[in-house]
Amino acid sequence: xxxxxxxxxxxxxxxxxxxxxxxxxxxxxxxxxxxxxxxxxxxxxxxxxxxxxxxxxxxxxxxxxxxxxxxxxxxxxxxxxxxxxxxxxxxxxxxxxxxxxxxxxxxxxxxxxxxxxxxxxxxxxxxxxxxxxxxxxxxxxxxxxxxxxxxxxxxxxxxxxxxxxxxxxxxxxx
Amino acid sequence: xxxxxxxxxxxxxxxxxxxxxxxxxxxxxxxxxxxxxxxxxxxxxxxxxxxxxxxxxxxxxxxxxxxxxxxxxxxxxxxxxxxxxxxxxxxxxxxxxxxxxxxxxxxxxxxxxxxxxxxxxxxxxxxxxxxxxxxxxxxxxxxxxxxxxxxxxxxxxxxxxxxxxxxxxxxxxxxxxxxxxxxxxxxxxxxxxxxxxxxxxxxxxxxxxxxxxxxxxxxxxxxxxxxxxxxxxxxxxxxxxxxxxxxxxxxxx
Numbered sequence: 001x002x003x004x005x006x007x008x009x010x011x012x013x014x015x016x017x018x019x020x021x022x023x024x025x026x027x028x029x030x031x032x033x034x035x036x037x038x039x040x041x042x043x044x045x046x047x048x049x050x051x052x053x054x055x056x057x058x059x060x061x062x063x064x065x066x067x068x069x070x071x072x073x074x075x076x077x078x079x080x081x082x083x084x085x086x087x088x089x090x091x092x093x094x095x096x097x098x099x100x101x102x103x104x105x106x107x108x109x110x111x112x113x114x115x116x117x118x119x120x121x122x123x124x125x126x127x128x129x130x131x132x133x134x135x136x137x138x139x140x141x142x143x144x145x146x147x148x149x150x151x152x153x154x155x156x157x158x159x160x161x162x163x164x165x166x167x168x169x170x171x172x173x174x
Numbered sequence: 175x176x177x178x179x180x181x182x183x184x185x186x187x188x189x190x191x192x193x194x195x196x197x198x199x200x201x202x203x204x205x206x207x208x209x210x211x212x213x214x215x216x217x218x219x220x221x222x223x224x225x226x227x228x229x230x231x232x233x234x235x236x237x238x239x240x241x242x243x244x245x246x247x248x249x250x251x252x253x254x255x256x257x258x259x260x261x262x263x264x265x266x267x268x269x270x271x272x273x274x275x276x277x278x279x280x281x282x283x284x285x286x287x288x289x290x291x292x293x294x295x296x297x298x299x300x301x302x303x304x305x306x307x308x309x310x311x312x313x314x315x316x317x318x319x320x321x322x323x324x325x326x327x328x329x330x331x332x333x334x335x336x337x338x339x340x341x342x343x344x345x346x347x348x349x350x351x352x353x354x355x356x357x358x359x360x361x362x363x364x365x366x367x368x369x370x371x372x373x374x375x376x377x378x379x380x381x382x383x384x385x386x387x388x389x390x391x392x393x394x395x396x397x398x399x400x401x402x403x404x405x406x407x408x409x410x411x412x413x414x415x416x417x418x419x420x421x422x423x424x425x426x427x
Contacts, residue, residue: 051427052408052409052410052426052427054407055405055406055407055408055409055410056405057214057215057217057218057394057405058214058215058394058396058403058405058410059212059213059214059215059218059396060212060213060214060396060398060403061211061212061213062212064212065403065410065426067405067410067426075426077426079412082398082401082403082412082414082423082424083412083414083423083424084424085412085424085426087426087427097219098214098218098219098220098229099214099220100211100212100214100218100220100221100222100227101211101212101222102210102211102222102227102240102243103210103211103243104243105240105243105244107220107222107227107240107246109219109229114229114238114246116240116243116244116245116246118244127244127245128244128245128246130238130246130247130248133229133231133236133238133248134229134231135231135232135233135234136231142232
């Protein structure tokens with residue numbers, strides 16, 4: 001009886017290495033698939049004012065009020081008079097969720113990257129792109145010990161990872 | 175001797191710079207925007223303090239040097255564990271909310287963050303705001319949180335007068351709490367579709383519910399001097415305060 005208590009942990013230990021062995025010939029296995037976007041979908045641009053569809057985060061800077069359109073960009077309002085805010089323009093930033101401003105420079109996330117932007121009257125200038133800071137990587141999924149469909153750059157830019165059933169994936173992140 | 179004096183003077187100067195940098199923290203108790211930076215809601219992942227943009231992703235705190243605003247550079251990365259959701263800056267501390275608790279990081283002279291303390295609770299979502307002596311955290315169970323087993327919907331008051339040892343002094347049962355803000359001397363807490371609650375902080379260790387606006391749906395909010403900007407699923411609504419009552423100024427469309 002006493003011995004059986006010892007045997008159980010040993011069995012678990014013995015199973016361990018087998019389960020973590022990478023097998024690229026499985027018919028189907030749960031893993032991550034890249035979500036692609038083509039470069040036209042990734043364009044950052046200044047557009048005419050648009051109505052809010054799905055309101056995300058907000059940011060107040062001087063007389064401006066910024067409203068995130070979840071995953072799409074930022075509505076810019078002139079909020080000089082909070083009784084009569086004026087919808088001025090829309091900055092299209094695919095994958096955007098958050099923002100902040102300092103000395104006129106707008107910081108916004110663009111999927112996994114951070115952008116420093118300057119919004120001018122008729123255009124938006126990307127001053128700097130800081131890659132892979134938002135905890136998302138274009139080369140492999142965030143989780144460890146997972147299979148994933150290898151990235152094929154001819155399909156576009158990776159903008160996300162979807163957990164799904166994969167057939168014979170050829171990539172694994174230890 | 176002169177050298178020593180110079181060193182002492184330099185040290186003092188450095189300290190006083192540090193302090194004044196703390197005073198201009200945008201999202202502090204007064205919620206005043208300064209001329210150079212702005213203010214976000216309590217569920218923000220971005221915070222600007224001094225010459226740094228601090229951002230949290232799901233598992234890390236990144237300190238990004240923006241001393242040249244046009245040329246941000248990653249200065250440091252700190253691992254926080256998974257499920258990180260919000261960051262709030264007050265003076266020289268960063269209050270980080272995640273699915274397993276609140277963590278406090280101090281900001282060093284060079285802008286790098288270092289661990290100070292944490293407060294753990296059952297798994298739930300949690301934005302946090304703070305002033306000199308107290309931090310207010312909301313936790314909720316729900317679809318977007320990972321907690322399925324316990325019904326935890328609370329406003330928790332933490333005593334942080336010793337920043338290295340936060341401890342809970344009050345728990346208020348809530349419906350589905352989300353963002354929160356200090357406005358007009360009171361504490362406002364969004365209850366999602368269930369409305370907006372206003373607590374008196376006359377006794378800051380024991381917030382007292384003084385008004386429940388069940389017709390004002392509220393997720394997150396920003397408090398300016400005289401305007402409370404509220405987000406809800408279908409848009410943004412701004413309220414003013416006149417004779418101590420909330421007055422709808424404008425919906426944003």
